[in-house]
Amino acid sequence: MIKQSIITITTLGLLSVSVSAFDTAVCAGCHGKDFEKKALNVSKIVKDLSKEDIVKALKGYKDGSYGGAMKTVMQGQAKKLSDEDITAIATQIAGGDTKSEDANKTAEDANKTAEDTNKTAEKASK
Numbered sequence: 001m002i003k004q005s006i007i008t009i010t011t012l013g014l015l016s017v018s019v020s021a022f023d024t025a026v027c028a029g030c031h032g033k034d035f036e037k038k039a040l041n042v043s044k045i046v047k048d049l050s051k052e053d054i055v056k057a058l059k060g061y062k063d064g065s066y067g068g069a070m071k072t073v074m075q076g077q078a079k080k081l082s083d084e085d086i087t088a089i090a091t092q093i094a095g096g097d098t099k100s101e102d103a104n105k106t107a108e109d110a111n112k113t114a115e116d117t118n119k120t121a122e123k124a125s126k
């Protein structure tokens with residue numbers, strides 16, 4: 001009985017770490033780590049765009065309604081993104097990285113608490 005509840009707590013903690021942020025490492029090669037570069041020297045500097053503009057651009061690449069001379073490059077990228085990914089990315093870029101770091105921190109704290117709970121429970125079940 002006790003063991004089962006221990007496992008549930010720990011899993012929940014780990015889960016919130018992994019879903020807290022979209023990994024934009026695939027974008028960094030062209031756009032820079034913080035979207036601070038002109039990708040392939042032609043794109044706008046994405047970190048200067050608003051959240052709405054980023055969403056509009058990415059959804060537009062997906063459905064073919066947006067883009068400039070190099071849009072085929074981004075169409076290939078955007079096709080792989082779900083609408084949820086797009087919202088997450090736009091929030092991350094426009095809102096800065098602090099929020100997702102905060103979320104990770106909170107999740108880490110939750111894990112720590114879960115570990116402590118586990119220790120206490122282990123002691124109790126001995």
Ligand code: HEC
Nearest residue numbers: 026027030039040043044054057067068069070071074077
């Ligand atoms: C292979 C290089 C490459 C990669 C990888 C890439 N991009 Fe781009 N991106 C470009 C280019 C080139 C443009 C400009 C395309 C055009 O002419 O419309 C662009 C444009 C954009 C724009 C619109 C800015 C504008 O100029 O209107 C956004 C937003 C964007 N990219 C986000 C992303 C995101 C998010 C990722 C990762 C999921 C990503 N890109 C990955 C090359 C890349």
